[in-house]
Amino acid sequence: MMDQVNNADTADSTYKSLYKLGGAAALIVAxxxxxxxxxxAFYPQPGTVSGWFTLFQRNKLIxxxxxxxxxxxxxxxxxxVFLALYVVLxxxxxxLMVIALTFALLGIGIFLATNNPFAMLSLSxxxxxxxxDAERSTFLAAGQALLANTNQRAVxxxxxxxxxxxxxxxxxxxxxxxxKSFSRLxxxxxxxxxxxxxxxxxxxxxxxxxxxxxxxxxxxxxxxxIWFVLVGxxxxxxxxxxxxxxxxxxxxxxxxxxLVAYATRYGSTQEVAEAVAATLRECGLEVDIQPMRKVRTxxxxxxxxxxxxxxxxxxxxxxxxxxxxxxxxxxERPVAVFALGPVHDPHDEKEWxxxxxxxxxxxxxxxxxxPIALEMFGGKYDPAKLGFPLNKMAGKEPASDIRDxxxxxxxxxxxxxxxxxxxx
Ligand SMILES: Cc1cc2nc3c(=O)[nH]c(=O)nc-3n(C[C@H](O)[C@H](O)[C@H](O)COP(=O)(O)O)c2cc1C
Numbered sequence: 001m002m003d004q005v006n007n008a009d010t011a012d013s014t015y016k017s018l019y020k021l022g023g024a025a026a027l028i029v030a031x032x033x034x035x036x037x038x039x040x041a042f043y044p045q046p047g048t049v050s051g052w053f054t055l056f057q058r059n060k061l062i063x064x065x066x067x068x069x070x071x072x073x074x075x076x077x078x079x080x081v082f083l084a085l086y087v088v089l090x091x092x093x094x095x096l097m098v099i100a101l102t103f104a105l106l107g108i109g110i111f112l113a114t115n116n117p118f119a120m121l122s123l124s125x126x127x128x129x130x131x132x133d134a135e136r137s138t139f140l141a142a143g144q145a146l147l148a149n150t151n152q153r154a155v156x157x158x159x160x161x162x163x164x165x166x167x168x169x170x171x172x173x174x175x176x177x178x179x180k181s182f183s184r185l186x187x188x189x190x191x192x193x194x195x196x197x198x199x200x201x202x203x204x205x206x207x208x209x210x211x212x213x214x215x216x217x218x219x220x221x222x223x224x225x226i227w228f229v230l231v232g233x234x235x236x237x238x239x240x241x242x243x244x245x246x247x248x249x250x251x252x253x254x255x256x257x258x259l260v261a262y263a264t265r266y267g268s269t270q271e272v273a274e275a276v277a278a279t280l281r282e283c284g285l286e287v288d289i290q291p292m293r294k295v296r297t298x299x300x301x302x303x304x305x306x307x308x309x310x311x312x313x314x315x316x317x318x319x320x321x322x323x324x325x326x327x328x329x330x331x332e333r334p335v336a337v338f339a340l341g342p343v344h345d346p347h348d349e350k351e352w353x354x355x356x357x358x359x360x361x362x363x364x365x366x367x368x369x370x371p372i373a374l375e376m377f378g379g380k381y382d383p384a385k386l387g388f389p390l391n392k393m394a395g396k397e398p399a400s401d402i403r404d405x406x407x408x409x410x411x412x413x414x415x416x417x418x419x420x421x422x423x424x
Contacts, residue, residue, distance in 0.1 A: 015087045019239035022084020025077040026232030030225045032074045037221045039065045049143035056124035063124070067117035068150070075108045075115075078165060081228075082108075084235050085172050092179035096171050104168035111161025114149050158201060166197035173227075180328055181238060186230040193223035257286040258419050259301040263293070263308035263318035268380035269340050272403060273307045276338070276412040280305075283416035292322040298329040303419040305412075306371075309340040309379055310355055315362040323366050330369065336415050337363075337371040338408075340379035345400045352376065372418055375411050378402030 045066045046052050056063035082104040090097045120143065127139040150159070173190025176182040196219055203216045258280060262273035270291075277289040288301070298304060308319035323330065341355030342348065356376050363369060380401040383394050 015084075016239050018080075018084050018087055019235045021080050023232045023235035023239065025080035025084075026228045026235060029074050029077045029081065030228035030232065032070045032077070033221055033225050033228065036065070036068070036070045036074075037218070039070070049140050049147060052120060052143060052147070053124040053127045053139075056121050057128050060121060063121060064117045067120050068115055069117040071115060072112065072117065075111050075161075075165075078104065078108050081231065082168065082172070085231070088181050088235070088238060089172065089175045089179050092181075093175045096175050100168045100171035100175070103164045103171070107161045107164025107166075107168060109161070110164065111159065114159065114161060116146065116150075120146055158204070162197070163201065166194045169194035169227075170198070180332060182234055183230070183328075186227065186234065189223055189227045189230060193220060193227045196220035196223060257288055257301055258303045258305065259295070259298060260287060260289040260305045260307070261292045261295050261322065262289070262306075263291065263316035263322070265309065265311065265316070266380070266382065266385050268401070268403065269307050269309045269316075272338070272340060272377060272408055273305075275405060275408050276305055276307065279409045279412035280416055280419065283413060283420075285416060285420055292318045295322070295326070298326055298333065301333065303334045303336075304330065305336045305338070305415070305419075307338045307340070310358050313358050315339060315359060320362065320365075323369055327366075327368065334372045334419060335369075336373040336375075336419070338375045338377055338411070340377050340403070342376070343379050343381035343397075343400050343402060345402050347402075373411075373415055377408055377411075378404060 039062075043062045043066055046055050052063070052067070055066060082101055086097050086101045123139050123143045123146065127136055127143070130136045130139060169190060173187050173194060176187035176190065177184065196216060200216050200220060203212055207213075260273050260277040260280070262269050264270045264273075273289055277287045280287045292306070292308070306319060306322065308316035310316070314320075339355070339359045341358070342351045344351050359374075359376060363371075363374075380403060381397065382399045382401075383391065383397060384399070386394055
């Protein structure tokens with residue numbers, strides 16, 4: 001099941017600090033990328049080696065910044081980010097992640113070896129101190145070689161380091177689709193960002209147009225920044241999840257508990273949820289019970305029971321919100337659902353059919369949601385509890401409580417073995 005992928009992705013607390021560092025490193029990369037784009041916009045790069053030397057002599061900091069100086073710490077940060085991504089995603093696709101990590105580390109090494117803003121600064125200093133034309137032309141030639149070696153984004157240029165890291169990013173983003181640890185949005189943004197990085201090589205080969213360059217480089221930088229923010233934030237979350245929600249059991253498993261989550265307006269569904277929880281406990285399960293709106297994560301639960309009443313032809317809004325909010329975790333676990341609806345006494349078959357079709361309609365809005373059990377129970381109606389304007393709208397319908405406690409407990413008992421056998 002997918003939760004095995006997910007839990008395996010996140011369960012190893014040995015890597016907790018790597019996630020934290022990876023999260024911080026990714027956010028630093030996002031800030032550095034943004035700073036580089038803004039810096040380059042304000043201080044355009046010179047077109048010649050002597051232009052570079054002059055710039056370095058005029059302002060060393062701007063010279064370093066223009067000579068992709070921020071990318072040096074950025075690529076160092078990449079090491080931590082890619083290691084953390086490898087650890088998180090290796091269970092989803094070990095083969096591809098090994099290739100991605102190898103490409104990334106090799107690319108980072110090549111990049112750091114070929115991008116040396118301090119070498120350019122040093123050449124510029126020597127050029128400034130040179131006393132003869134022969135000396136100066138030697139330093140100009142050396143500067144030209146350094147520039148050619150760097151070969152970033154220059155027309156006809158090809159920086160192998162950048163290329164390998166972009167391929168690694170593309171692979172990592174595609175593996176994200178196979179894992180529940182990252183959202184699909186993160187995967188799509190990553191694919192777009194790194195595809196644009198690679199497209200830039202085509203641009204370099206095909207055109208000298210500055211407009212085309214901007215049209216590729218700006219969205220490329222934007223998507224990269226978004227990707228690193230998403231990745232950084234998620235790595236941080238994964239670290240927190242580990243600490244809080246995956247306590248080690250004696251057998252090494254995550255907690256075996258079941259969550260009964262309910263929504264209620266007048267309290268009757270809460271009482272049914274309590275009866276379901278009590279029955280499951282009697283069957284030997286470890287059960288937590290919580291109002292849906294208070295649930296932040298399902299990480300420590302192997303299975304979930306959801307209960308909510310119907311109101312005005314709709315399922316309680318907390319329940320619909322819960323499905324949307326916890327979609328990723330719900331698809332990974334067995335989920336049983338009950339709803340309260342019919343209130344007429346004696347039994348009115350038409351009312352039960354209507355309530356059932358209301359519930360089916362609501363659940364059909366979430367076609368991904370496949371509960372292992374779905375049950376409708378009779379509810380409770382107390383006109384005295386209705387506030388304005390419902391109390392004015394309500395007719396002379398008498399109070400009723402048709403909750404069938406025997407049926408409720410029997411349903412919970414029948415669920416127990418299926419929830420118990422859910423993989424932890
Ligand atoms: C104002 C109001 C509207 C209701 N609308 C529906 C409905 O559209 N369909 C249905 O099956 N039950 C409906 N019911 C019945 C409730 O689902 C039932 O009373 C339930 O037990 C209430 O749960 P709660 O006490 O947990 O809030 C409605 C009840 C009230 C008071």
